[in-house]
Amino acid sequence: MGSATVVASVQGKQPLFSFGVISDVQYADIPDGRSFIGVPRYYRHSLLVLQRAVQNWNNHQKLKFAINFGDIVDGFCPKDQSLNVVKKIVNEFDKFNGPVYHMIGNHCLYNLPRDKLLPLLKIPSTDRHAYYDFSPTPEYRFVVLDGYDISAIGWPQDHPHTLEALKFLREKNPNTEKNSPAGLLGLERRFLMFNGAVGKEQMEWLDSILQGATKLKQKVVVCCHLPLDPDATSQEALLWNYNEVMDVIHRYNCVKVCLAGHDHKGGHSIDAHGIHHRVFEAALECPPGTDAFGYIDVYDNKLSLVGSDRMQSTDMYFSP
Numbered sequence: 001m002g003s004a005t006v007v008a009s010v011q012g013k014q015p016l017f018s019f020g021v022i023s024d025v026q027y028a029d030i031p032d033g034r035s036f037i038g039v040p041r042y043y044r045h046s047l048l049v050l051q052r053a054v055q056n057w058n059n060h061q062k063l064k065f066a067i068n069f070g071d072i073v074d075g076f077c078p079k080d081q082s083l084n085v086v087k088k089i090v091n092e093f094d095k096f097n098g099p100v101y102h103m104i105g106n107h108c109l110y111n112l113p114r115d116k117l118l119p120l121l122k123i124p125s126t127d128r129h130a131y132y133d134f135s136p137t138p139e140y141r142f143v144v145l146d147g148y149d150i151s152a153i154g155w156p157q158d159h160p161h162t163l164e165a166l167k168f169l170r171e172k173n174p175n176t177e178k179n180s181p182a183g184l185l186g187l188e189r190r191f192l193m194f195n196g197a198v199g200k201e202q203m204e205w206l207d208s209i210l211q212g213a214t215k216l217k218q219k220v221v222v223c224c225h226l227p228l229d230p231d232a233t234s235q236e237a238l239l240w241n242y243n244e245v246m247d248v249i250h251r252y253n254c255v256k257v258c259l260a261g262h263d264h265k266g267g268h269s270i271d272a273h274g275i276h277h278r279v280f281e282a283a284l285e286c287p288p289g290t291d292a293f294g295y296i297d298v299y300d301n302k303l304s305l306v307g308s309d310r311m312q313s314t315d316m317y318f319s320p
């Protein structure tokens with residue numbers, strides 16, 4: 001047996017493929033600040049975190065693609081700079097030697113409307129919807145959900161999806177400040193303007209994708225800026241209709257892992273159906289010199305997140 005074979009057998013099975021992950025870069029050329037609950041936010045340093053992520057992914061040499069989980073620019077970015085800042089950050093992602101799949105977050109939509117944003121992020125779209133899927137190998141399918149499909153941000157003010165979202169918020173959140181969860185109890189605390197929902201058409205699309213994946217015996221990884229499981233996130237960060245989306249997902253056995261951003265502290269849970277939910281730690285909240293990015297090795301029975309620094313490494317085992 002040659003020495004390379006010995007090393008490979010000691011280290012165990014090789015992954016089917018690997019991909020890079022990062023979330024909530026939320027770059028802006030403004031001084032450091034804090035979240036509403038006082039957590040420091042390093043708006044300029046987050047660019048350095050992204051640059052180190054891309055360098056790390058390129059050094060790895062075997063990553064097939066990378067996924068950005070949304071919010072590449074912060075809502076405090078001066079609006080006359082939004083377009084250039086989004087271009088600048090996309091350009092940093094483009095230094096990765098492979099395709100980058102983006103998704104939209106609330107902060108992206110505070111800066112630019114969908115019709116400007118989606119082409120810049122190269123999100124394949126009809127009717128300005130930002131959901132899509134791709135299959136990097138025959139065994140796997142990735143589904144990218146648009147968590148701001150029904151949303152009070154990002155659509156024109158008179159768009160049916162804006163009106164539906166405003167009506168929903170009026171019914172569910174009695175506060176004048178619709179980003180305030182004051183008085184809302186438990187899971188109701190998700191009914192905030194900085195969240196959104198998956199609409200009817202997208203739900204039907206998701207169902208058809210999962211049906212197709214099941215026929216092809218593909219395992220599915222669902223990606224969304226907004227988390228889909230209450231045990232992996234603060235209640236304030238959940239997708240409004242996470243329960244309806246999970247009802248569709250639970251009708252099939254093909255979804256193994258759901259990945260998200262938005263809740264900057266990160267989290268991990270395994271739901272009652274054995275599906276892993278991993279919410280990524282934010283690049284924005286890395287104190288200078290620290291990092292939060294990673295890559296995921298994909299096997300037939302697990303996804304193994306190798307995190308850098310503040311991003312916790314996580315093994316996510318499932319039945320193949």
Ligand SMILES: Nc1ccn([C@@H]2O[C@H](COP(=O)(O)O)[C@@H](O)[C@H]2O)c(=O)n1
Pocket residue numbers: 034035036037177179180181194
């Ligand atoms: N407990 C909270 C949290 C947030 N808000 C409102 O949401 C806005 C965004 O909050 P970030 O922490 O993400 O910056 C914030 O400006 C508040 O209006 C809140 O009211 N209560």
Ligand SMILES: O=P(O)(O)OC[C@H](O)CO
Pocket residue numbers: 024071106107194234236237262263264
């Ligand atoms: O990135 P933000 O400012 O929308 O913050 C989202 C919160 O962390 C959700 O709890």
